[in-house]
Amino acid sequence: MHRLAPEKEASPLFLIYRRLFFHGRPLPPLLLLRRSFSPSPDHDPVPGILAALRRCATARGAKQVHARLVMACFPGENSLLFRLVELRDRAYASSLFSRLSRPDSFAFNVMIRGSATAWADYPAALDLHRRLLRSGERPDRYTFPFVLAAAGHLLWPLHGGAVHSSTFKSGHQSDAHTQHSLITMYARCGRILCARQVFDELLVRDSVSWNSLISGYSRLGLAGDAVEAFRRMTASGLEPDDMTLVSAAAACGDLGDLALGQRLEGLAAARGADLNSFLGCALVSMYGRCGDLDAARRVFDGMSSKHLITWNAMISGYSQNGLAREAIAVFKLMQEAGTEPNEVTMVTVLSACAAAGDVALGQWVDAVACERKLAGDVYVGTALVDMHAKCGNLCRAVQVFEGMRDRNVVSWNAMISALALHGRAGEALELFARMREARAARPNDITFVAVLTACVHAGLVAEGRRWFGEMAAAFGVAPQMEHYACMVDLLARAGRVEEAWEFMAAMPEKPDAVVLGALLAACRTCKNVLVGERVVRRLLELEPGNSGNYVISSKMYAGCRRWEESARIRGLMRERGVAKTPGCSWIQVAGQAHEFRSGDALHPDSVELHRVLLALFKEMKLHGYAPDPNLP
Incomplete structure (x- = not known):
């Protein structure tokens, strides 16, 4: 067999063939090509050419082999098509497929697989499936898994259900790969009951079928069901693999089940799992969400190779547990390691900057986001608005908000809250009006907390009453404890302490410490000891260890020159061993x-x-x- 020539040494015959092929012109007679290429009549080059095709590591080499196949007069389009998909050369594979006069089911399957996996063009995969059915070819066990995968990624359960029905018509409903793909598809589309029905009808349940179910439960936030399925799987005698442990770890993080999480790490260690993979990242994330940051850091530090997702998991773990400075320190280590941050990193770091008041780092992230044109991204932009507002730079927060291409309800809430907390009540209410007029996002419970907070800071009692009344009536948002706390605070700051007490007494739920604390602070300011004493009794029952309640109560009595009661509260504080938390x-x-x-x-x-x-x-x-x- 002749060795393949490099592109620059390609034969004139190959160059003629390639030009004709890509211009859609009729090819020269194959016999002429064979005679022009074959070194001898007794030599059959086909086995060697196919071996060369299997060895091809680049699309360029595959194209050269294609020329050899044509010259050898061998119809090897399917073999070439399969290799081109493996090499991810979509342009050449599509061109070759389009020139097949009558593609068979194998050719269709190869292109469907490429579209659903290598190229992630899921609509194209479903279109190829329709073309296969119209061509008269029959789908087989190699068709359905990738068609179902495409339907799952597109979240098209009706299309997936139609494909499910066709598996019965073609007799492939019991194929294991098809059943696993059905479970995954239904779970991705949120049809977990359908996924469970397919699973329950399995005659043999292997680790792949269990993984599909556990992953489906975990992805939909049904952590309890995912853990229960994991326990049933291990009870059946099957050993969990890396995919099982990753899904189970995510469920443990959702549940905060640290004991089971530790067991998962033990199972991973027992089977010698590579923690440099997604499993290590899943364990870091799980420990972080369970609040065991020492274990998360131990796993993190033990990973010799850290993917971006792993860095994000560790930074997020610290940030979500209130350890903003540690989160920032890990981010700086990430920079030193040369790992480029993505949008998730930036959102998490900005949250930590806001909590720690790290203005300099927040400004640096802002500059990077602008340089990469990410400030307009809804998540990064919202995080920038929140960070700048909490660090005192309201002008920059407004600038970022106005420059965002898209805004969701969180973006609007962040900006309205920022204006409200900075005492710009009028602007906050104007922005709320813009939000309602734009109708791009429907106000939710957090929106009304921000609106009522603006009313509190500006003393707009009538406006606050109006929006509290319209929450449920006009927007379908049921008032929660935070909204009642705002209304009590609004009335109390306006000097209407008795009215605030009556409003609180009419609440459908018992007031929590936040509501009572707001009223107590107002009683102290207004020197209303009568209502204040009622509030104090409830507060000390709810939070006997909160030093702030004792201090405010004592100062309330002192402000009215009731020195004995003030001293009694101080004595009660010492008697109960409550230490004042320093500012x-x-x-x-x-x-x-x-x-x-x-x-x-x-x-x-x-x-x-x-x-x-x-x-x-x-x-x-x-x-x-x-x-x-x-x-x-």
């Missing part, structure tokens, strides 16, 4: 965060700071400032 604040200077606690003199510049504060206090008094003893 804490921080500021970032030159990229470094400085934290201060009430009564803390541990800062290296503490003496100088106190000297400056004393000087400022004296200057304020010179300008007529008088301290208010009623402030917390």
